[in-house]
Amino acid sequence: MKTIMVVEDDIMLNNGVCFNLQSEGFKVIPTYNLKESKNQFEKKQIDLIILDGNLPDGSGFDLCKEIREKSKVGILFLTACDMESDVVNGFKIGADDYITKPFSISILMQRVKALLRRCSIDKKDNILVEGEFEFNFDKMIVNRNSVNLVLSPIEYKILKKLVQCKDEIVTRQALIDAIWDNDSEYIEEHALTVNINRLRCKIDEKTSKHKYIKTVYGMGYMWVGEKYEK
Known part of the structure; x- marks a missing residue:
């Protein structure tokens, strides 16, 4: 069964769409503001979001941008923001x-079904099995031998x-x-080294050997799976 989150602060409209x-x-999953929507998105496996542009605590457009940076979940705007620029x-x-x-x-129901069909096709390409690891790039989930690894957003981006x-x-x-x-101010390279080391500790378990991420001195890093032992 597909799960759809309806982000709409008008209670009657939200109830009608959900019904x-x-x-x-x-x-x-009905939600009525940004905070609640973000919380539900992090906790639940959601296949599609129906999103209003204007919410009591902020902009649905900002929420869309934020979610899209980390997920390819289907997003359908249902909003009174009808200007061409919107x-x-x-x-x-x-x-x-x-x-x-x-x-x-x-029409909304047909658009929802069509979008879910497209998303189902795309979603298959976003799960990668690499040895004992399974990467779900949609949901920022990394499993090792079916056990979820708890990574920070930065560690996840490095690994991805x-x-x-x-x-x-x-x-x-x-x-x-x-x-x-890219618009951030100067980034100290030491921050990258610290996060690489933390990531290695999490994926290499209790061994001191870096089996998965190889350091190429003077150049950078390489994901090699278990082929490399330092």
Whole structure:
């Protein structure tokens, strides 16, 4: 059963959309503000988000941008923000579809089903099995022998970059660019070293040998799985 989160502060509208989704066989999670939506997204396995642009504690557009930075979950805007610039901005920041209010509930249901079909196809490509590891790049989940590894967002970004470039050298600068926003001020390279060491401690368990992340001195790092022992 697919799970859909409905982010809408109008209680009656939220209830109506959720009722129709449930009638179509979907599991629904109603939320009414940014804080609640972020909390539910982190805790639950969500397949699609129906998102209002204006929320009591902030902008749905900001939420869309934030989620898209770490997940490819389907996002459908359902909002009164009907200016052409709003629609264009919605797609630019990662929305998959955009419906303006007032709307047809029948059309909404068909758009939801179509989007879920597309997302189901894409989702298969976002889970990578590498030896004893399973990486879910949509949900920022890393499992080792079916046990979840608790990684910080920065550690996850480092691991994702290295795994996606397996057997290739990833320079320190490339990792810094992938981890920290390009608009950020000066980043001390020591911060990267500290996070690499923390990541190694978590994925190498209790061994002192770095089996998975190889240091290429003077150049950067490389994900090699268990082929390399320092």
